[in-house]
Amino acid sequence: MRAWLRQHRHAFTRALPRIGLLNAVVIGIALALPAGGYALLESVRAVAGRLAVEPQVAVFLDAKRANADALGATLRRDPRVARVRFVPREQALKELAAVQGMSELVAALGRNPLPDAFVVTASEENLEALAADLAKLPGVAQVQADALWARRLASLARLARTALWLLAGVLGAALIAVTFNTIRLQILTQREEIEVSKLIGATDAFIRRPFYYAGLLQGLTGGALALLIVSASLALLNREVRLLAESYGSDFRFAFPGGADSLAFLVLAGLLGWLGAHLSVSRHLREIEPT
Amino acid sequence: MVSFSAVAKRYRGGEEALKEVSFSVEPGELVFITGRSGAGKSTLLKLIPAIERPSSGAVIVNGQNVGALKSSAIPYLRRNLGLVFQDQKLLYDRSVFDNVMLPLAFSTHSTKEAARRARAALDKVGLLMREKSNPIQLSGGEQQRLAIARAVVNRPSIVLADEPTANLDAESARRIVDIFGEFNQVGVTILIATHDQGLVTQYGKRLLHLEGGRVQ
Numbered sequence: 466m467r468a469w470l471r472q473h474r475h476a477f478t479r480a481l482p483r484i485g486l487l488n489a490v491v492i493g494i495a496l497a498l499p500a501g502g503y504a505l506l507e508s509v510r511a512v513a514g515r516l517a518v519e520p521q522v523a524v525f526l527d528a529k530r531a532n533a534d535a536l537g538a539t540l541r542r543d544p545r546v547a548r549v550r551f552v553p554r555e556q557a558l559k560e561l562a563a564v565q566g567m568s569e570l571v572a573a574l575g576r577n578p579l580p581d582a583f584v585v586t587a588s589e590e591n592l593e594a595l596a597a598d599l600a601k602l603p604g605v606a607q608v609q610a611d612a613l614w615a616r617r618l619a620s621l622a623r624l625a626r627t628a629l630w631l632l633a634g635v636l637g638a639a640l641i642a643v644t645f646n647t648i649r650l651q652i653l654t655q656r657e658e659i660e661v662s663k664l665i666g667a668t669d670a671f672i673r674r675p676f677y678y679a680g681l682l683q684g685l686t687g688g689a690l691a692l693l694i695v696s697a698s699l700a701l702l703n704r705e706v707r708l709l710a711e712s713y714g715s716d717f718r719f720a721f722p723g724g725a726d727s728l729a730f731l732v733l734a735g736l737l738g739w740l741g742a743h744l745s746v747s748r749h750l751r752e753i754e755p756t
Numbered sequence: 757m758v759s760f761s762a763v764a765k766r767y768r769g770g771e772e773a774l775k776e777v778s779f780s781v782e783p784g785e786l787v788f789i790t791g792r793s794g795a796g797k798s799t800l801l802k803l804i805p806a807i808e809r810p811s812s813g814a815v816i817v818n819g820q821n822v823g824a825l826k827s828s829a830i831p832y833l834r835r836n837l838g839l840v841f842q843d844q845k846l847l848y849d850r851s852v853f854d855n856v857m858l859p860l861a862f863s864t865h866s867t868k869e870a871a872r873r874a875r876a877a878l879d880k881v882g883l884l885m886r887e888k889s890n891p892i893q894l895s896g897g898e899q900q901r902l903a904i905a906r907a908v909v910n911r912p913s914i915v916l917a918d919e920p921t922a923n924l925d926a927e928s929a930r931r932i933v934d935i936f937g938e939f940n941q942v943g944v945t946i947l948i949a950t951h952d953q954g955l956v957t958q959y960g961k962r963l964l965h966l967e968g969g970r971v972q
Contacts (some may be wrong), residue, residue, distance in 0.1 A: 468864045475861055661845050664805070665859040665906070666835035671830075755807055 480678030492687025499633035506720045520587040525607040532604035533677035547588035554579045646743025684738020690732045757783045773799040775969040781830035786940040788956040789949040790861040791966035797949035838907030840917035859900035877909040897928030916949045
């Protein structure tokens with residue numbers, strides 16, 4: 466056990482000077498792109514999640530409230546309708562006044578310009594057809610499928626997420642390639658040491674170990690650098706975002722990925738470095754045999 | 757301890773370095789393998805630590821058939837052998853002391869015990885005062901003695917030396933052979949390949965003369 470520990474310590478200290486700092490910076494910058502993109506997207510998603518993405522249609526009535534009950538019953542009978550909520554015009558005005566910056570406007574109006582309305586939640590995705598049918602019902606002044614844009618935003622976010630995963634995949638492969646090449650160069654420059662080690666009875670595992678450590682540490686260093694870059698960039702962005710968000714009365718900020726996400730990211734970067742080293746060592750170490 | 761029976765070695769390209777070589781070396785023996793350049797001395801020595809594999813015949817070292825050894829077993833075979841090369845194969849990016857420490861990296865000794873053994877080996881070849889030097893600062897003879905220290909630091913039962921005196925003046929060469937003689941006196945089996953027959957006959961040890969790939 467002690468000998469085993471000592472061998473690993475030996476490999477570790479042999480690996481430390483082999484970490485290419487410049488390579489780690491390259492890896493850091495490459496990984497900062499998907500990590501930063503992830504942080505931005507997660508921040509936006511947190512906000513977008515609060516928006517209604519349910520398939521909803523607002524049905525505005527003409528002036529006669531007497532028709533409302535009959536219309537409500539008709540709506541509830543429609544098999545395409547899941548839920549119906551009646552919003553009287555007084556309540557609508559109250560809700561509008563509650564929105565920041567609107568209370569003065571509402572006060573200036575003098576009389577309530579808003580109609581009574583039904584908020585209809587559809588049980589199916591095809592909102593346009595339902596909206597068109599509802600518009601033909603008697604007593605209906607106007608129909609608005611408000612949720613459409615929110616749903617478009619959600620699918621846009623999904624698209625961005627997929628693009629981000631693709632980017633992460635490509636740059637992860639780049640990390641493996643960079644490590645592969647670093648380790649290849651190290652093997653070439655340490656040809657003599659490897660040859661001598663084989664002659665004096667070093668096992669393959671003993672010879673490989675420092676290279677594995679070097680790949681792992683280089684990946685970890687690159688990952689840590691990427692997180693630093695992301696955190697610095699978000700801090701810079703947030704200075705501007707804070708001003709912009711405050712003017713909208715929002716406390717929105719781009720959030721740095723949480724502890725678990727950051728840790729998973731570091732582990733992944735380390736593993737990819739290890740994998741690059743593994744591929745390189747498997748390919749190049751075999752070529753060095755004492756003669 | 758080491759025995760060859762009907763060993764032949766053909767290199768790729770058809771060149772036949774050894775033909776039907778048979779001999780055996782008893783524990784504690786010191787054997788000089790002599791012959792001109794190209795007679796097959798280096799090939800013979802390389803078969804023992806499985807640097808080369810025989811084309812036919814059997815090479816037995818410590819009861820193991822080296823030619824049939826799996827490559828994963830070779831490191832363990834080599835740990836029981838001390839190898840000294842004509843070109844020393846020292847590492848010039850580290851001190852004399854660290855060169856001798858190399859084989860101890862995968863032994864089970866503690867770091868302290870390893871350092872003690874390394875110094876003992878350096879002392880035996882008269883290089884203890886130079887432990888902090890870089891091998892490049894040593895003379896040819898000293899570099900060869902350093903290579904010997906590295907070969908014996910793990911106390912192998914067999915030491916193989918390929919032309920250890922080739923590029924040395926007569927005085928340094930004799931000192932190298934004397935050092936091997938001292939290790940032999942404490943029971944280490946030693947095989948030394950050399951083309952310098954004049955140097956070795958005076959020791960009165962067994963000579964194995966190779967000519968054209970055959971033992972004469």
